[in-house]
Amino acid sequence: MKMSENEAKIKVTGVTRQYMIRRNTEDEKKEFTALKDVDLNVRPGEFLTIVGPSGCGKSTLLDLIAGLALPTEGELFIDGKKITGPALDRGIVMQGYALFPWRTVRRNVEFGLEIKKVPKKDRQAISDRFLELVGLSGYADRYPYELSGGMKQRVAIARALAYDPEVLLMDEPFAAVDAQTRETLQDELLQIWERTGKTIIFVTHSIDEAVALADRVVVMSPNPGRVREIVNVTLPRPRRVGDVQSTADFSWIRHRVWELLQGETAEVKPVAQKAPAQAQLELAEQLSSSAAL
Numbered sequence: 001m002k003m004s005e006n007e008a009k010i011k012v013t014g015v016t017r018q019y020m021i022r023r024n025t026e027d028e029k030k031e032f033t034a035l036k037d038v039d040l041n042v043r044p045g046e047f048l049t050i051v052g053p054s055g056c057g058k059s060t061l062l063d064l065i066a067g068l069a070l071p072t073e074g075e076l077f078i079d080g081k082k083i084t085g086p087a088l089d090r091g092i093v094m095q096g097y098a099l100f101p102w103r104t105v106r107r108n109v110e111f112g113l114e115i116k117k118v119p120k121k122d123r124q125a126i127s128d129r130f131l132e133l134v135g136l137s138g139y140a141d142r143y144p145y146e147l148s149g150g151m152k153q154r155v156a157i158a159r160a161l162a163y164d165p166e167v168l169l170m171d172e173p174f175a176a177v178d179a180q181t182r183e184t185l186q187d188e189l190l191q192i193w194e195r196t197g198k199t200i201i202f203v204t205h206s207i208d209e210a211v212a213l214a215d216r217v218v219v220m221s222p223n224p225g226r227v228r229e230i231v232n233v234t235l236p237r238p239r240r241v242g243d244v245q246s247t248a249d250f251s252w253i254r255h256r257v258w259e260l261l262q263g264e265t266a267e268v269k270p271v272a273q274k275a276p277a278q279a280q281l282e283l284a285e286q287l288s289s290s291a292a293l
């Protein structure tokens with residue numbers, strides 16, 4: 001189904017991004033194409049995940065949507081308006097938290113609100129609400145160095161949510177936390193997303209994470225970075241990560257994404273369209289080859 005122009009929250013059209021890189025030791029430079037002819041429409045309220053091998057341009061694409069970089073060719077739009085730089089309608093959560101070490105947890109969360117010139121008493125009420133949402137009510141006066149990795153990541157999410165951006169851009173936000181904390185944060189993020197209806201674009205290296213969270217998974221390929229295919233995730237909502245990951249539908253979709261990342265597209269496609277019982281049997285066989293991933 002094709003989306004009409006005004007249905008897109010974020011629209012990326014014909015985007016190419018080149019960098020000048022050093023050709024040799026004598027400082028001679030040449031162009032390097034990180035992204036080539038990327039088209040992408042993100043729907044309002046959609047949870048979109050992006051996967052692809054290292055260096056395929058996932059972070060570059062996110063930076064362009066954030067307005068932190070500009071395309072060499074093509075254009076990007078938010079609500080039909082051209083993206084020309086960063087703005088408070090897009091919140092960013094990067095890997096490695098990027099908290100201000102000299103600010104307490106509360107003052108980290110209130111940072112965007114200060115920029116928006118929200119009065120102090122309102123700031124406090126808002127930071128209270130978001131600290132509660134991410135389970136850190138008791139930590140408002142701590143400094144980042146006094147927190148675990150998972151807690152810092154929660155603060156980064158609370159900070160991004162507190163100033164109420166319509167779009168949340170997340171670049172491997174859970175990469176640095178342990179598996180158990182990661183699943184907790186994934187579920188918390190799903191709940192926040194269900195409650196707030198924000199548009200989320202989420203980059204990850206984990207196929208499981210990409211499928212468990214998304215409405216659609218964008219699979220990218222490298223050299224130069226392109227959108228290879230977009231996979232629909234037809235798993236029911238509301239979801240809890242632990243629950244969906246044990247379903248057969250999850251396995252099919254996961255395998256499809258895995259297969260695209262391997263560059264093999266031919267064989268498995270028809271399986272997902274067969275009756276579930278038959279498809280499951282056939283897929284079980286095929287999955288045995290990918291189970292180690």
Ligand SMILES: Nc1ncnc2c1ncn2[C@@H]1O[C@H](COP(=O)(O)OP(=O)(O)OP(=O)(O)O)[C@@H](O)[C@H]1O
Nearest residue numbers: 019020021032034053054055056057058059060061
């Ligand atoms: N500032 C820069 N100058 C030159 N080349 C760059 C710059 N930023 C990124 N690149 C190159 O562009 C390509 C895409 O980088 P990008 O960080 O977007 O990839 P990625 O898919 O996010 O990778 P990873 O999964 O490893 O984080 C890489 O080959 C990288 O070396």
